[in-house]
Amino acid sequence: MRQPVALAHACRLINHGPTVLVSSEHDGQRNVMAAAWSMPVEFTPPRVAVVIDKSTFTRELVLASGRFALNIPCRAIADLAYTVGSTSGRDEDKFARYGIAPFAGAALALPLIEGCVAWLECRRIAEPHSEQAYDTFFGEVVAAEADARVFAGGRWAFDDGNADLHTLHHLGGGNFGVVDATIQSHVMKGRS
Numbered sequence: 001m002r003q004p005v006a007l008a009h010a011c012r013l014i015n016h017g018p019t020v021l022v023s024s025e026h027d028g029q030r031n032v033m034a035a036a037w038s039m040p041v042e043f044t045p046p047r048v049a050v051v052i053d054k055s056t057f058t059r060e061l062v063l064a065s066g067r068f069a070l071n072i073p074c075r076a077i078a079d080l081a082y083t084v085g086s087t088s089g090r091d092e093d094k095f096a097r098y099g100i101a102p103f104a105g106a107a108l109a110l111p112l113i114e115g116c117v118a119w120l121e122c123r124r125i126a127e128p129h130s131e132q133a134y135d136t137f138f139g140e141v142v143a144a145e146a147d148a149r150v151f152a153g154g155r156w157a158f159d160d161g162n163a164d165l166h167t168l169h170h171l172g173g174g175n176f177g178v179v180d181a182t183i184q185s186h187v188m189k190g191r192s
């Protein structure tokens with residue numbers, strides 16, 4: 001059910017603050033970690049920020065390769081999201097250890113995670129100061145896809161029928177919130 005997402009809509013995939021899985025690859029080594037801290041920072045071209053701690057193996061691969069992907073996991077793979085955020089790829093290949101099926105991203109050939117509901121391939125924008133001082137990485141989104149069962153027409157569509165595909169919002173200690181209900185708001189007319 002993967003469908004391309006227009007770059008103009010790519011930032012909407014993380015606008016609501018889901019936990020993401022940062023996947024990376026360099027010179028035959030691949031990895032994936034969880035990140036609760038990511039956000040859009042610019043519209044055109046779409047740019048994102050993600051915090052990748054200095055202790056992580058992911059940081060090494062992103063610095064070496066100049067690219068990373070944000071995969072957006074869902075309720076059905078919450079255990080996997082927590083697991084890849086609790087173990088390091090420096091010790092073992094998490095893809096092999098946890099049976100993660102990757103597929104190659106169309107734009108940057110990054111390992112993307114099957115079972116997620118959206119994918120953003122990003123080229124790192126080198127910002128040595130923020131990377132050193134704050135662990136914050138910036139990336140330009142060069143391709144995006146989403147599962148059409150839950151993201152279509154440039155917006156998320158969460159309902160009871162696709163509950164397993166709802167995104168994860170980290171509350172701490174492996175406890176995630178998921179969207180239970182959505183409301184449609186309207187612009188008010190005002191008094192005069």
Ligand SMILES: Cc1cc2nc3c(=O)[nH]c(=O)nc-3n(C[C@H](O)[C@H](O)[C@H](O)COP(=O)(O)O)c2cc1C
Pocket residue numbers: 019031032033034035036037038051052053054055056057058059081082083084085086087088089090170
């Ligand atoms: C739900 C969750 C969210 C996390 N968010 C972040 C984050 O935003 N930034 C970060 O650097 N680490 C975050 N972590 C921790 C990393 O995922 C963790 O250090 C991981 O083991 C690093 O893997 P690596 O060494 O294979 O790159 C998070 C962990 C979990 C479980």
